[in-house]
Amino acid sequence: MTPPHGDALEERLRSLERLLAESGRELRELRRHLPRAAREELDEIADEWKGVHYKWWVGTLAILLIALTLSYTFYTKLGWVADQRSLPVGDDWLLRRLPLVNTLPILSWGWFALHAYAIGAAAAYSPKRVPFLLFTLTNYMVVRTAFVFLSPIGHPAGMVDMRVHDLIFSRLLGTWTFMNEFVFSGHTAMPFLFFLFFESRRLKALMLVGSLAMGASVLLSRNHYTVDVLAAFLVGYAIYGLSELAYARWVRPIFQTR
Template sequence: MSDEGTSTLSLAEEIERLEGRVRESARDLASLRRRAQRGAQSEWATIREEWDGLDGRLRTAGLALGVVLFLGAYLFYMNLGWYADQRVLPRSSDWLLDQLPSWNLIPLLSWGWLALHAWAAVTAALYEPRRMPFLLFLLSLYLCVRTLYVFLSPIGAPAAILDMRELDSLFSYVAGEYTFQNEFIFSGHTAVPFLFFLFFERARHKAVMLAGSFAMAGAVLVTRNHYTVDVLSAYLVGYAIYSLARVSFTAVNPQLRGAVTSASPTLR
């Protein structure tokens, strides 16, 4: 066979191999598309199941009570937070802060924190509608406990703090009205994602919030927006708040016991 014929045959074989790969890739893509569609359908089925299982009047009453408690707790926080900001408190540092580098991760603490909790709120509403009264009760209790810590704390900002009021447009807008400067022990940036981690029961939701809590813990330390003890206390006090909320929520209204834990048989 001539060189030209051999070359033509080799080219034809190569084209055939490529066509086989294309067909195989097309089959793989079709399989992935079907799996994605089944996954989406399964997610929507889970969400529909959660919403279909709602007891209208009881859940509405619980949700309304939770909203009232949360608003009351936030007003309590705003008033004592304003008082805390009127004090001139001594600045300090600690051993770990002295060892860590100083990095400007302020956008993570503002916009990142906002995005994380917007995701958490939407996820809770979609996947845990029956447990929303408990979530509001949990966050209300957290606000009350943390407000007392802020009110009674005698220590001011870390000495090398990267001030979010000066370095971030979002925080500068809400500072002094909806959040305050002299609120350190314990770290809300760390504690709130951790509370959502404890609240969620599906593994992937828990993983997102735990990772978010760790990220916030690291960010508040390298920006010197909290002391090390603030971060440690966020986990210890946060767990205590969650445990207290579980006990007291059902003690106040045993009919809402099902709102504390999910009734879903499978949690992914």
């Protein structure tokens, strides 16, 4: 007669065998799906590029890249002028109640990684709309330059200074980015523009989460005022909407697709 504990052990072994067999089937199914999913992803990218008229695409892209470069050059010149001013330090109701946290890795490495991914995704999945994206970013740079130049207030009290604590911005500050550039938050606005640009729900969700994370990070590190973050969404939405109208009227006629 088999001891009771022997029956229990036998049952556990059979249960384990069934579990392993089921896991094996799931693994084989996953292996079949992965190549298919990769092929579908590549096919989607190829389909997006099929409709591009390359002659007009390259020409329009080149013109808009020049415009974006000029707008950024304009920003660096006026940004330098803005940094020569001695502006008053301030705070606001929310900043006084938030803890001070060093979020600079998110604001530097995280910001660059997010935008590198966004640019790659735009080129892969929305090539026909890349000229519109560059047009929108050009308008964004012009508008933000005006805000930075006209802003009458300095940095928030207790700011975690990127010039001192961050590897990336310590090398860029004063040449490509500046101290007195608070109204409005570029860290928040840029991902929000990508959120408005993308059509995929997955990419839109990623960019919106990124924008909110950047907004929270600049507040926790005192690199922006609360109004800067709120204005980033409002001004960003306005820039995107006006860019759509202007692009449809003046730029799209020279950007042709088959």
